[in-house]
Amino acid sequence: MKDRAQQDHWLVRPATIRKLWWGFSIVxxxxxxxxxxxxVKGYFGADGWFGFxxxxxxxxxxxxxxxxxxxxxxxxRREDYYAPGDDDV
Amino acid sequence: xFDVLPPAIVMVTGAIxxxxxxxxxxxxxxxxxxxxxxxxxxxxxxxxxATVTFLDYPIEPIEGSPLRRLFATIFAxxxxxxxxxxxxxxxxxxxxxxxxxxxGAIGVSFAGDLITFFxxxxxxxxxxxxxxxxxxxxxxxxxxxxYAIMHLLGGVILKVGIEGVxxxxxxxxxxxxxxxxxxxxxxxxxxxxxAAAPPVSAWLSDAYPESSPTGSVFLSAFTTKTAVLxxxxxxxxxxxxxGIGLFMVMYGIIYALLENDVRxxxxxxxxxxxxxxxxxxxxGTQMALNGAAAHAFAHILYKAxxxxxxxxxxxxxxxxxxxxxxxxxxxMPITAVCGIIGALAIxxxxxxxxxxxxxxxxxxxxDNGLVFVYxxxxxxxxxxxxxxxxxxxxxxxxxxxxxLRPKDAPWNMAAAMVLLSALCILLGVFPGLLYAFLxxxxxxxxxxxxxxxxxxxxxxxxxxxxxxxxxxxxRTLTISLDTDWLxxxxxxxxxxxxxxxxxxxxxxxxxxxxxxxxxxxxRAGVHFGxxxxxxxxxxxxxxxxxxxxxxxxxxxxxxxxxxx
Numbered sequence: 001m002k003d004r005a006q007q008d009h010w011l012v013r014p015a016t017i018r019k020l021w022w023g024f025s026i027v028x029x030x031x032x033x034x035x036x037x038x039x040v041k042g043y044f045g046a047d048g049w050f051g052f053x054x055x056x057x058x059x060x061x062x063x064x065x066x067x068x069x070x071x072x073x074x075x076x077r078r079e080d081y082y083a084p085g086d087d088d089v
Numbered sequence: 090x091f092d093v094l095p096p097a098i099v100m101v102t103g104a105i106x107x108x109x110x111x112x113x114x115x116x117x118x119x120x121x122x123x124x125x126x127x128x129x130x131x132x133x134x135x136x137x138x139a140t141v142t143f144l145d146y147p148i149e150p151i152e153g154s155p156l157r158r159l160f161a162t163i164f165a166x167x168x169x170x171x172x173x174x175x176x177x178x179x180x181x182x183x184x185x186x187x188x189x190x191x192x193g194a195i196g197v198s199f200a201g202d203l204i205t206f207f208x209x210x211x212x213x214x215x216x217x218x219x220x221x222x223x224x225x226x227x228x229x230x231x232x233x234x235x236y237a238i239m240h241l242l243g244g245v246i247l248k249v250g251i252e253g254v255x256x257x258x259x260x261x262x263x264x265x266x267x268x269x270x271x272x273x274x275x276x277x278x279x280x281x282x283x284a285a286a287p288p289v290s291a292w293l294s295d296a297y298p299e300s301s302p303t304g305s306v307f308l309s310a311f312t313t314k315t316a317v318l319x320x321x322x323x324x325x326x327x328x329x330x331x332g333i334g335l336f337m338v339m340y341g342i343i344y345a346l347l348e349n350d351v352r353x354x355x356x357x358x359x360x361x362x363x364x365x366x367x368x369x370x371x372x373g374t375q376m377a378l379n380g381a382a383a384h385a386f387a388h389i390l391y392k393a394x395x396x397x398x399x400x401x402x403x404x405x406x407x408x409x410x411x412x413x414x415x416x417x418x419x420x421m422p423i424t425a426v427c428g429i430i431g432a433l434a435i436x437x438x439x440x441x442x443x444x445x446x447x448x449x450x451x452x453x454x455x456d457n458g459l460v461f462v463y464x465x466x467x468x469x470x471x472x473x474x475x476x477x478x479x480x481x482x483x484x485x486x487x488x489x490x491x492x493l494r495p496k497d498a499p500w501n502m503a504a505a506m507v508l509l510s511a512l513c514i515l516l517g518v519f520p521g522l523l524y525a526f527l528x529x530x531x532x533x534x535x536x537x538x539x540x541x542x543x544x545x546x547x548x549x550x551x552x553x554x555x556x557x558x559x560x561x562x563x564r565t566l567t568i569s570l571d572t573d574w575l576x577x578x579x580x581x582x583x584x585x586x587x588x589x590x591x592x593x594x595x596x597x598x599x600x601x602x603x604x605x606x607x608x609x610x611x612r613a614g615v616h617f618g619x620x621x622x623x624x625x626x627x628x629x630x631x632x633x634x635x636x637x638x639x640x641x642x643x644x645x646x647x648x649x650x651x652x653x
Contacts, residue, residue: 009419012490024447027626028553031545040539043455043463053546060468065561068346075546076567082577086523 028054093138095151096129096161097196100168104188107181117186119176119650122171126195126324130161133152137201146261149201156382156528160318161198163386166190167393174397174505175303178404186219187307194311196319200262203251206319210247210283217312220304221296229299235573236296240291247279264323277324284316284367285360286333290340291573294358298352298409302400304353309359309396312388316387317366320611321528326373331462334368337361338469343421345476346562347569349410351485355392358435358477360390365466369450372457375529380449383523387442387516391434394433394509395481400427401498401506411564416490421497425486427506436478436548439468442513444544445520445535452533470544471551478548479555484564517554522584548614 033049040059042048047056107115143147145163162349168191175184196209221233239585253272255261268277285293297308324330341361348354362384369381401424403409403415407577418425430441437443447470454463486554497503516523555562618625631639 004214008490012416012487013417024553031542031549034542035546038538038542041537042541043417044460047464047467047543052219054318054462054550056467057471057547057550058554061469061551062558064342064468064475065346065554066470068343069561071343072347075569075571075572076455076479076565079566079568081568081570 091416093132093134093151094129095196096126096133096199097153097192099129100126100192100195101189104185104192107185107188116176119172119188120169122188123165123172123191126168126192127162127165130158130165130195133158138418143204146204147202147254148204149262150205151199151202152263153199153524154507154645155352156318159199159528160314161195162526163314163389164194164198164311167191167307167389170304170312170390170393170505170509171307171328173508174306174400174502177300177499177501179303183223183301183304186216186223187304190220190307190311192217194315197315198305201263203255203259203263206263207244207248207251209314210246212287213312213315214244215625217308220307221300222345224300226299229301232299233376235577236292237290243279243282246275250275250277250279263322266323266326267272267327277329279318280316280323280368281333283312284320284328285313285337285510286362286367287340288572288575289338290360291571294344294348294353294356294571297356297359298350299520302403304548305355305528306393306396306400309355309392311402313363314389317363317370319351320367320370320499321378323380325370325378327371330367330371332371334364334371335462335465337364337367338465339472340364342469342472344569344571345480347567349412349567350562351402351409351411351481352396354411354476354481355395355399358395358473359392361469361473361476362392362435364470365447366448366566367506368462368466369453370461372450372453372459372462374453374457376449376456376533377453378444379524379529379531379533380453381528382527383446383449384525387434387446388581389507390516391513393440394427394431394506394513395435395477397502397509398424398431398508399481399485401502401503402495404502405495405498406493410566411488414485414491414493416486416487417493417495418486421486422574423506424498425482427503427510428486429482430510430513432478432482433640434517434618434640436474437544438474438517438548439514439536439541439544440514440517442516442520442523448535448544449533467547471547473546474551475555478580479552480562483555534567591620601621 032054035050038047040053042052046052098123103118103125107118107122110118127226128508135153135155137149138151138153141150168188171187171191172184175187179187189326190213193209193211193213196212197206200206200209214237218233218237219250221236224230224233250272251261253275254266257270257272265274268274282289282292293313297305298306320327329436337360339361341364345354345357345361350358366381366384366388369377369384399409402414402421405421406414406417408414434441434443437447438472451463451466451470498506520535524533566589614625616625616627618628
């Protein structure tokens with residue numbers, strides 16, 4: 001098992017992925033923390049709040065994924081849905 | 090007649106010559122024609138260059154302005170990039186059709202009157218259909234027919250509007266108007282059909298993914314962006330466009346999230362991006378129109394880049410579904426890196442062309458106090474990163490290891506991708522290069538620390554959302570019903586119902602009429618039948634004496650009646 005993990009591309013080894021998560025988390029934290037030092041101009045009040053971009057980005061993505069998931073229940077069909085069937089002349 | 094070479098004619102000529110040449114000469118025409126056209130575009134001065142009278146109408150086939158040159162330029166650049174990408178892989182007739190299609194877009198860009206505008210508009214419809222058909226599969230054939238019907242229908246609606254405007258105002262100029270009466274509404278609807286606006290947006294995601302890997306690169310560039318230019322020229326500040334644009338933005342994201350086919354994801358994100366531009370045209374201020382034009386310019390480059398990246402993958406692997414792909418970064422590094430650059434650019438990451446152009450539209454919304462629009466566009470920016478910025482590269486190049494080890498893209502495809510990647514970054518790092526050519530003076534600084542930080546937060550936390558929600562985004566072997574269901578299923582069912590009803594009514598009528606005819610014939614047979622055994626009373630042969638007697642009787646009766 002360890003051999004296979006070693007053989008695979010370095011980018012997809014579990015160790016690298018763990019490091020990537022750490023690195024990514026630090027970058028995320030930094031972008032929010034940076035707002036202590038950088039003034040973000042709010043055009044409508046709320047968008048100037050501390051960490052607004054982060055929260056808004058995350059929540060709107062969450063909402064969009066959930067809406068898509070919900071609509072998918074009604075909209076998803078098998079791939080051959082439009083394939084010509086027996087009743088086509 | 091003309092003091093300058095008409096760029097569209099230059100390109101059509103070159104495109105036709107592709108068919109008559111071979112080998113290096115053909116390559117020369119594929120790559121040289123767009124460059125020569127580009128040169129011709131920049132020879133066109135501002136204002137109407139030539140006027141021709143046709144049926145008493147002053148036709149202005151070429152009218153220059155910074156906006157028109159900007160769009161024509163990007164169309165020509167795109168024709169070159171697409172030609173470079175495709176010339177060794179695509180059939181000659183696909184290349185030829187694609188260049189005529191591009192010529193149509195360039196012709197529309199410079200059209201000074203509605204008649205020229207319409208002619209080039211239809212040229213685009215015809216030759217883009219040919220490009221769809223070059224997909225070569227039964228699916229492409231069927232999709233091409235649906236595509237053609239939709240665009241010819243759009244053309245008819247546009248034509249109705251143009252006729253109305255010409256009759257009622259007497260002017261055939263391409264000039265700003267508002268959708269206030271039937272004529273202008275028809276023009277607006279005709280243009281919006283090409284912009285893939287609701288409720289017919291499905292034509293785009295239906296047709297583009299069926300074309301060849303090279304064809305979709307061309308298709309992604311011209312039709313919708315020509316429609317954006319038409320909206321800027323004809324309907325700047327038309328309020329209804331804001332709502333339509335916002336709908337397109339959200340529609341594109343939601344459907345792209347549901348989609349499994351790589352090129353269909355990109356097709357939905359075309360609708361999403363065009364939504365930004367349509368919304369900007371609706372806002373209609375100088376900042377907004379600059380933003381729409383700049384965003385169209387940048388969008389053509391990075392969207393074509395994304396389609397090139399997807400096309401190279403499909404060309405090498407033959408697969409186009411997320412469920413079949415994955416882990417391709419190992420053997421297709423150039424395609425992967427270029428795809429990622431395109432994905433970052435479409436997401437509007439700082440230092441890419443998406444950031445320096447899309448934020449102008451948000452700025453315009455903020456400047457006009459459009460709270461709802463501003464926050465919707467911000468949410469949509471996050472959503473773009475979600476559905477195109479990460480989803481596309483992740484499912485194609487990373488995700489699981491699909492076991493596929495294809496070669497990287499052929500050198501000409503790679504060269505085209507590197508060229509467009511470089512342009513995406515160039516316009517991101519030096520936005521002034523593009524701002525200088527926008528229709529209005531630019532008073533906008535994209536790179537302020539606050540703005541960069543806001544968008545970094547927005548985008549990076551969307552990225553976090555993507556990876557946390559990955560289990561919810563597991564790809565399934567499905568398609569999603571879109572509005573094309575209305576004409577592919579509902580209309581078909583209605584048509585079939587009408588057909589069966591009419592047919593059964595026909596059968597009933599036929600039997601009824603048949604029955605009564607039979608009865609009539611039987612009764613006629615009694616009097617007129619000629620069968621020797623039982624000849625009808627009128628069919629018998631009479632002897633001459635009897636006949637003479639009857640005639641005498643009749644004459645007597647006549648004389649009596651006459652005298653009385």
